[in-house]
Amino acid sequence: TYNMDVENKSVTSEFFLRGLTDDIELQPLIFGTFLCMYLTTIFGNVLMMLAINCDSHLHTPMYLFLCHLSFNDLYLVSITVPKMLVNIQTQDQRISYAGCLSQGFFVAVCTVFECFLLGVMAYDRYVAICYPLRYTALMNPCFCINLVLISLFISIVNGLLHSLMVLHLSFCTDLEILHFFCEIAQVIKLACSDSLINSILIFVTAAVFAGIPLFGIIFSYIHIVSTVLKMPSSGGKYKAFSTCGSHLSVVSLFYGTGFGVYITSEVIDSSRDIAVASVMYSIVPPMMNPFIYGLRNRDMKEALKKVIGRTVALL
Template sequence: MCSMEVENKSLVLDVFLHGLTDDTELQPFIFGLFLCIYLITISGNLLIMLAINSDSHLHTPMYFFLCHLSFNDMYLISITVPKMLLNIQIQDHRITFAGCVSQGCFVAVCTVFECFLLGVMAYDRYIAICFPLRYTVLMSPCFCVILVLISLLISIVNGLLHSLMILRLSFCTDLEIFHFFCEIAQILKLACSDSLINNILIFVTASIFAGVPLYGIIFSYAHIVSTVWKMPSSEGKYKAFSTCGSHLSVVSLFYGTGFGVYITSKVIDSPKKIAVASVMYSIIPPMTNPFVYSLRNRDMKEALKKVIGRTTSLL
C-alpha cells in the first residue's frame, strides 16, 4: 500500500532512471561506449539517406522504404541515448513524469513503425520477385507513400493510446525505474492503482502490431522461395535472393532481439539485467542496419562511395 497517491494529475513529478548500472566507476565507460554507438548510428543512417536521395538509380520503392527505416532508426536512438548520456554527465538521473510518458510514447511509435516498415519492405520484395512485370504498376510512388503514411498513423495512434491510458492511473510519490529509458511497461509498474487493463492493452497491441507484419513477412518470403525455386538458372536464383538478403538480416536482428528481451523479462527477475537486454532491441538494430545494407548491397555501396567522395572533396 503506498503512503500517498497522486490525485492531482497536473502535479509535476520526477522519475529516477537508474540506468544500466549504479557503479560510478563504470559510468565513464558506459558514457564513452554509448556516445560512440550514438554517433555511429546517426552518421551511418544519415549516409544511407543521403546516398538514396542523391542517386537517381536508388529512387525505387525498396530504397524509399529503406530511407524511412533509416530515419526511424535515427529518431528511435535519439529518444533514449542522449538523455541517458546527459544524466551520466551531470550526475542527475531524474526525468519529469511528463517527459517519461512522452519518451515511452515515442519509443512505442518508433518500434511499431519499424515493424510495419519491415513488413512493407517484405511485401515490396514479394511483388518484385513474384510479379516483376507488374511491379511498377503495383508499387507506384503514390501507393508507397500511402503505405508509409498508414503505417505511421497506426503507430502514432498506438503510442497515444498507451499514453492516455497511463494518465488515468494514480502513481506513488517514489518513482524509480531500473532502466536507462522509460518503457510503457516500466511506467505501469510505478502505478498505485490497478493497471490490469493497461497490461492487457500492451499485450494485445504488441501481438497485433508486431504479429501482423511478421505474418506478412513470413507469407511474402514463403511465396518468394516458391517462385525462386522454380527459376531455371542458378544465376537468376542468386540474383533474386541477393535482393532479399539484407532485409532478412535486418528482420532477423530486430525480431530476434525483441523476442530475446521478452523471454529474458519472463525468465530473469532482475530489472538491471532486463535493462541491459533491452539494449539489444533498442540500440543494436539501429546501429547495425546501415552496415547490413551497405555491405550486402552493391548498388548501395556504389552510392555511398559517391557520397563519401563528394564529402571528402568538399573538405
C-alpha cells in the same frame, strides 16, 4: 480513494531513470560506449539517407522504404541515448513526468513503425520477385507513400493510446525506473492504482502490431522462396535471393533481439538485467542496419562511395 488518487497524481512531477548500473566506476565506460554507438548510428543512417536521396538510381520503392527505416532508426536512438548520456555526465537521473510520457510515446511509435516498415519492405520484395512484370504498376509511388503514411498513422495512434492510458494511473512514492529510458511497460509497473487494463493493452497491441507484420514477412518469403526455386537459371536464383538477403538480416536482428528481450523478461526477475537486454533491440539494430545494407547491397555500396567521395572533395 478519489482524493488520494488526485493527490498522488498531483505530486508525480518526475521519475528517476536508474540506467544500467549504479557502479560509479563503470559510468565512464558506459558513457563512452553509448556515445560511440550513438555517433555510429547517426553517421551510418544519415549517410544512408544521403546516398538514397542523391542517387537517382535508388529512387525506387525498396530504397524509399529503406530511407524511412533509416530515419526511424535515427529518431529512435535520438529519443533515448542523449538523455541517458546527459544523466551520466550530470549524475542527475531525474526526468519530468511529461518528459517521461513523451519519451515512452515516441519509443512506442518508432518501435511499431519499424515493424510495419519491415513488413512493407517484405511485401515489396514479394511483388518484385513473384510479379516482376506488374511491379511498376503495383508498387507505384502513390501506393508506396500511402503504405508509409498508414503505417505511421497506426503507430502514432498506438503510442497515443498507451500514453493516454498512463494518464489515468496514480503513482505513489517509488518513482525509480530501472531502465535507461521511459518504456511504457516499466512506467506502468510503478503505478499504485490498478494497471491491469494497461498491461493487457500492451500485450494485445504488441502481439497485433508486431505479429501482423511478422506474419506478412513469413507469408511473403514463403512465396518468394517458392518462386525462386522454380527459376531455371542459378544466376537468376542468386540475384533474387541477394535482393532479399539484407532485408532478412535486418528482420532477424530486430525480431530476434525483441524476442530475446521478451524471453529474458519472463525468465529473469531483475529489472536491471532486462534493461541491459533492452539495449539489444533499442540500440543495436538501428546501429547495425546501415552496415547490413551498405555491405551487402552493391547499388548501395556504389551510392555510398559517391556520397563519401563528394564529401571528401568538399573538405
